[in-house]
Amino acid sequence: MTEIRIxxxxxxxxxxxxxxxxxxxxxxxxxxxxxxxxxxGKTTLMRMIAGLEEPTRGDIYFDDLKVTNMAPSKxxxxxxxxxxxxxxxxxxxRNIELPLIEDKLPQNERKERIREVADIxxxxxxxxxxxxxxxxxxxxxxxxxxxxxxxxxxILFDEPITNVDVDSKDQLKEALKRLTRQxxxxxxxxxxxxxxxxxxxxxxxxxxxxxILQRDTPRELxxxxxxxxxxxxxxxxxxxxxxxxxxxxxGSKFIEKGFFVQPVRLTGxxxxxxxxxxxxxxxxKVTDQPGAxxxxxxxxRKALIVGGQxxxxxxxxxxxxxxxxxxxxxxxxxxIVYVEFPMNKVxxxxxxxxxxxxxxSVVPNA
Amino acid sequence: xxxxxxxxxSRTKPSWFKKAMRWYDNSKLFPTxxxxxxxxFFIVWNVVPTLWMxxxxxxxxxxxxxxxxxFIGIKNxxxxxxxxxxxxxxxxxxLWVILTTGIETILGVLLGFLFWGSSKxxxxxxxxxMLFTPMLLAPASTGTFFRLIYDPIxxxxxxxxxxxxxxxxxxxxxRVWAFFAVMVVDIWMWTPFMILIALAALGSVPKAELEAAxxxxxxxxxxxxxxxxxxxxFILMLGVLLRTIDSFKTMxxxxxxxxxxxxxxxxxxxxxxxxxxxxxxxxGWSSALALLLLFTAIAxxxxxxxxxxxxxxxxxxx
Numbered sequence: 001m002t003e004i005r006i007x008x009x010x011x012x013x014x015x016x017x018x019x020x021x022x023x024x025x026x027x028x029x030x031x032x033x034x035x036x037x038x039x040x041g042k043t044t045l046m047r048m049i050a051g052l053e054e055p056t057r058g059d060i061y062f063d064d065l066k067v068t069n070m071a072p073s074k075x076x077x078x079x080x081x082x083x084x085x086x087x088x089x090x091x092x093x094r095n096i097e098l099p100l101i102e103d104k105l106p107q108n109e110r111k112e113r114i115r116e117v118a119d120i121x122x123x124x125x126x127x128x129x130x131x132x133x134x135x136x137x138x139x140x141x142x143x144x145x146x147x148x149x150x151x152x153x154x155i156l157f158d159e160p161i162t163n164v165d166v167d168s169k170d171q172l173k174e175a176l177k178r179l180t181r182q183x184x185x186x187x188x189x190x191x192x193x194x195x196x197x198x199x200x201x202x203x204x205x206x207x208x209x210x211x212i213l214q215r216d217t218p219r220e221l222x223x224x225x226x227x228x229x230x231x232x233x234x235x236x237x238x239x240x241x242x243x244x245x246x247x248x249x250x251g252s253k254f255i256e257k258g259f260f261v262q263p264v265r266l267t268g269x270x271x272x273x274x275x276x277x278x279x280x281x282x283x284x285k286v287t288d289q290p291g292a293x294x295x296x297x298x299x300x301r302k303a304l305i306v307g308g309q310x311x312x313x314x315x316x317x318x319x320x321x322x323x324x325x326x327x328x329x330x331x332x333x334x335x336i337v338y339v340e341f342p343m344n345k346v347x348x349x350x351x352x353x354x355x356x357x358x359x360x361s362v363v364p365n366a
Numbered sequence: 367x368x369x370x371x372x373x374x375x376s377r378t379k380p381s382w383f384k385k386a387m388r389w390y391d392n393s394k395l396f397p398t399x400x401x402x403x404x405x406x407f408f409i410v411w412n413v414v415p416t417l418w419m420x421x422x423x424x425x426x427x428x429x430x431x432x433x434x435x436x437f438i439g440i441k442n443x444x445x446x447x448x449x450x451x452x453x454x455x456x457x458x459x460x461l462w463v464i465l466t467t468g469i470e471t472i473l474g475v476l477l478g479f480l481f482w483g484s485s486k487x488x489x490x491x492x493x494x495x496m497l498f499t500p501m502l503l504a505p506a507s508t509g510t511f512f513r514l515i516y517d518p519i520x521x522x523x524x525x526x527x528x529x530x531x532x533x534x535x536x537x538x539x540x541r542v543w544a545f546f547a548v549m550v551v552d553i554w555m556w557t558p559f560m561i562l563i564a565l566a567a568l569g570s571v572p573k574a575e576l577e578a579a580x581x582x583x584x585x586x587x588x589x590x591x592x593x594x595x596x597x598x599x600f601i602l603m604l605g606v607l608l609r610t611i612d613s614f615k616t617m618x619x620x621x622x623x624x625x626x627x628x629x630x631x632x633x634x635x636x637x638x639x640x641x642x643x644x645x646x647x648x649x650g651w652s653s654a655l656a657l658l659l660l661f662t663a664i665a666x667x668x669x670x671x672x673x674x675x676x677x678x679x680x681x682x683x684x
Contacts, residue, residue: 073580
């Protein structure tokens with residue numbers, strides 16, 4: 001069991017800061033996904049943990065051991081790369097065995113471990129095959145098995161699914177899921193694919209521009225992003241954002257009329273005269289019939305998305321936003337629909353794009 | 367486009383010249399014309415002499431007797447087959463090719479690996495540049511230099527040896543040493559070439575595979591076998607092929623150092639041929655031998671290309 005502690009880590013390339021003064025701890029025995037768009041520094045961070053990249057500043061610790069400038073071979077880590085790395089001229093069994101021989105394990109122990117990981121990865125029938133006969137996804141499974149069989153304290157995955165053909169992606173993802181549930185190692189998993197991160201992670205660390213914006217369980221991160229970026233990046237499509245005016249009445253601050261049926265009072269740290277309301281498109285309730293808590297909106301555009309769900313673009317009090325309707329509901333029948341924003345699903349953001357520490361309360365007769 | 371309608375443009379009907387040019391551009395004549403200079407050069411300097419040589423191989427033709435050339439069929443070839451010196455020369459040449467190419471390849475790969483692994487060491491660039499200088503020198507000057515270095519009386523090598531109490535050795539005048547002394551010079555000259563090839567081969571290895579090997583803690587020789595060679599072997603084979611062909615025709619270097627001596631202990635086939643042709647002026651006989659050499663070289667090349675193709679098939683099959 002090893003935790004990875006990163007302290008004030010910075011990595012600069014010629015004219016680019018890839019990782020910016022980063023301090024974070026990856027808890028031992030957990031799967032942490034580094035999620036972020038391309039170029040956010042997630043791979044660079046992982047490569048520094050592996051020792052394949054030297055930090056410009058800052059330190060990396062494995063428990064209390066400082067590894068900042070230690071050679072990768074001395075760190076006792078495993079790493080699975082984006083392109084399946086296999087050793088040529090050897091069969092699958094010998095491929096997995098190769099690093100075990102370097103660890104000077106006795107033969108029967110090696111055999112046992114290889115059997116075990118091969119079962120988990122579903123390659124038990126391929127053990128005798130030559131590595132060049134295998135397709136990319138099986139090769140990647142071999143690469144994963146090889147790293148796992150060694151039982152290093154830390155295993156790093158660098159987008160292991162990205163370069164596998166579409167059909168095998170789910171299969172490999174499933175195998176990884178099985179694996180991560182069984183392993184007790186500390187796992188850091190880099191991906192730009194949110195579904196992958198949502199499926200595999202105990203915690204997701206959301207990265208942008210070399211910084212970690214938020215680290216939380218997938219559910220928490222999805223429902224309550226700390227940041228407009230998190231709301232936008234996660235989900236398909238991302239959060240709907242609506243900029244609302246704050247109006248003052250009798251010394252209290254209220255959200256402008258038209259979005260909530262009853263007056264909504266804001267309390268807490270209100271700095272600006274505007275506030276951004278964020279809500280997941282699927283959490284917006286859209287109905288054909290007027291309801292007690294809904295307001296009228298106009299349908300601007302309709303589209304069908306995967307799984308039969310309907311994505312509608314709505315316009316309400318001159319604001320345009322997206323809502324997702326369940327497949328069972330189907331397309332809205334009229335141009336005018338009725339929309340309700342459930343207050344407990346709404347996240348408020350301040351002018352700086354960060355989640356605002358502001359509470360909403362319904363004041364019926366204000 | 368529309369606003370140009372009705373406005374007379376400068377484009378007029380193609381004249382006969384333009385028509386001809388267009389036809390010429392479109393026909394296959396155009397690329398052929400581009401090839402003509404090369405073809406002429408190739409035919410005049412390559413094909414004609416080769417055919418001439420093939421023809422001469424069936425004649426008895428000497429430049430010194432002054433007798434007219436006489437067709438003698440395959441007698442030249444039969445004479446060569448019966449000539450013990452030629453067979454010895456052949457044997458020596460094969461030994462030479464195998465030893466020099468082999469040692470150059472092994473040294474080249476090891477040094478290349480070392481250089482490539484030391485990419486962060488200061489002074490690496492300078493060391494590489496210096497390492498490549500032997501290759502840039504003309505074999506003639508290298509031969510002359512080394513003849514001086516090996517000289518038993520005022521050579522620097524023997525001077526150093528005497529400092530250690532060794533009696534001077536006439537390296538290139540000694541029947542035992544001469545062959546190896548000359549070989550060392552060839553290795554000195556051509557190992558840099560194989561380093562260059564090895565570096566190119568190493569450059570073709572994907573970075574991630576090497577990083578994975580580093581993380582998997584594979585020792586260097588396993589990295590070489592399982593990662594570097596599978597990727598680099600094509601380039602490496604090409605280097606070996608070039609070196610084999612080149613060392614098969616080694617001539618100038620040895621001629622300047624030993625002239626094939628002492629006795630004929632360093633007489634490679636190319637030197638033997640040169641002597642017969644330009645010291646003995648037996649043109650017919652020499653042409654026959656040259657033809658045999660040509661076939662040997664072609665055979666060598668074919669074997670390599672065959673192996674290379676087999677390798678390629680194997681890795682493509684996977």
